[in-house]
Amino acid sequence: MKHSLVRPQFVTHFNCIGSECEDSCCYGWNIHIDKQSYKKTLAHKELKELAQTALKKVKKSEGVWAQAVLNENGACGFLDDNNLCQIHAKAGESLLSNTCKTYPRMAHMRGNDRYESLSLSCPEAARNVLFRPDPFLFEQREFHHDKRLKSAPLWAEKAYDYSIQLLLKPGQPLELGLTAIGILMKTTDRVANQELKSSAIDDMFQQLVILSENGQLKQHFDGFNQDTDIHQMNAFTSIQLWLNTNKVRRGRSRFELINKAICALADDKKNISMASINQAWQDVALPALVGHEALFSRYLLYYFYHMQFPQVDALTPSEAFRVMLTDLFMLRCYLAVMAAYHQGLSEHDIIMCFQVYHTNRQHKANYSQYVTGILKQSKFDDLAAILTLLA
Template identity: 75%
Template sequence: MEKSLIRPSFVTQFSCIGSDCEDSCCYGWNIIIDKQSYKKTLAHKELKSLAQTALKKVKKSEQQWAQMVLDSKGACGFLDDKQLCQIHAKAGEDLLSHTCKTYPRMSHMKDGDRYESLSLSCPEAARTILLKPDAFQFERMTVNHHRTFKATPIWAKKAHDYTIQLLLKPEQPIEHGLTAVGILMKTTERVANGELESSAIDDMFQQLLSLSNNGQLKQHFEGFNKDTEIHKMHAFTSMQLWLNTNKAGRGRSRFEQINQAICAMGDGDNKISMGRINQAWRDVALPALAEHQTLFSRYLFYYCYHMNFPQVDALTPSQAFRVMLLDFFMLRCYLAVIAAQKQGLSEHDIILCFQVYHTNRQHKANYSQYAVELLDKGQFEDLASILTLLA
């Protein structure tokens, strides 16, 4: 069966920088080893002795046969004194486990086609996706496989394509694009529930383009009630507290930089307000991001592609949109507090915020469910309320 492999140029541009990485994936992670890699490593004459102490059998499955033993600093036992992998150096890439060989490369299947991507939990991947030129050129290659697949509903295909077009509409503020996507998801959800025909998504998309062109979308966004600072602060602190709970071993020192910057936003009574964070966003972060004007449009394009929005986990289209808004909101808060602390934002600071957030997000297995519950409790239950996170 002929199918396609879709590969964005950020995947081909990516190259591991090894020991120069700010947050090496060889530290702080429970690296799982498949059975075949485990046996080959133990059989290798130059690695056998080291493997006996650097690997521990767990035998949960063929794919989770063993795991790396980390030293007191959280480092993989196969690293040499230059922080380079001895398996790679002595036996080549072929002997690496599947995890080590592929990370941060990822992929998902849709209608039998394979879509390749990278995880933002890797600093160099984040830099490539968010900052490098021409990162979003796509190539499509024909491949053959006989795997079965479940067809994507027409409502999901339309919603996915129209979301990207709305977010990337030239000279439109990203907040207005997100407002349009939120409105589109309300219609999409009704189609998914069988209340409307799929053509309703096409009609709404055209209406939203017209609203954007005549300025009514801007008025729609600016008309939302902005007096929600208490609720927004509750959403931010609740999510940050949860991310701090049982956080990933990898990158803890980098995550603490975010926590310290948040604490530094406190007033004389050590109280942190959304007003202070918003002011830091307007006065420091936004001017510092002037030379990276495509940062959030790149991020949201990646988000839709990587997450296969709006078919995210088991969420409804409206729930998927609300989670997207929460992610967007948290990243803006991170950038704001770091900008306030540093009195500006370097490229290093930008990558820190995105990579740290997505590292912790990735390691929360029930992230989407918790995010929806948090938003419900915080009275961000409908479109009008969730859009106030953009204010």
């Protein structure tokens, strides 16, 4: 069967920078070895002796037949004194395990087509998405596979396409684009529940374009109650505390830099307030981000594409929207505290904030479900409330 393979430029231009990486994937997490790679490594004349101690057989599945043994510094046992992979150096890429060959590359199927992406838990991937020129130019070529997969429902395809159009509407501030997307998701909920026909999504999109052009969308956003510091703080501290629980070993020192910056904003009584984080955002982070005006638009385009928004996990479209805004809110908080700590933001700081958050996010099982629970507890379970996270 002929289908399409879609690859954005941020994937095409990705190259592992090896020992120069700020947070190498050869440190601090379980590196799974498939059965074929395990056997070939043990049979390789230059690697078999090292493999006896650097690999541990676990036999969980064909894909997780063994795992790399980490040394006392958390490094994969196959790294040499220059932090370079000896498997790659002595046997070539073909002998690498599937994990090492592919990470941070990822792919998902949508409507029988294959869409390639990168995980932001890799610093170089984050750099490609956030800072490289033209990351969202797409190449498309023929792709063959025999699987028959269920296509995305029409409501999801429409919601995806219209969300991107609303986000990128020329001259429209980001917060208004997100307001429009949130309203669109409420209609999408009803279509997904078969309460309305899919044409209702088309009609709502057209209405939102008109509301944006006549200024009513801005009035709608400005009318929300902005006095939400207590609720914002509850959401931030609950999520950050959970991310601090059973932290992954990889990138822990970078995560602790975030924690250190948060604590540095504490008052004399060691209390941290959302007012101080918001003040840091306004006074230090925003001026430091001049010249990076497209930062969050790029991130959201990546998010829509990578997460297959609004079909995220088992969430409703509106729940997926609220989780997305929470991710945006947490990243804004990270950038704010790091800006206050360093009295500015370098490209390295920005990449670290995005990469550290996504490293910890992706290693938390049921993250989306946990966040939706926190949002309900913090009274961010409707559109008017969740949009105040953008204040």
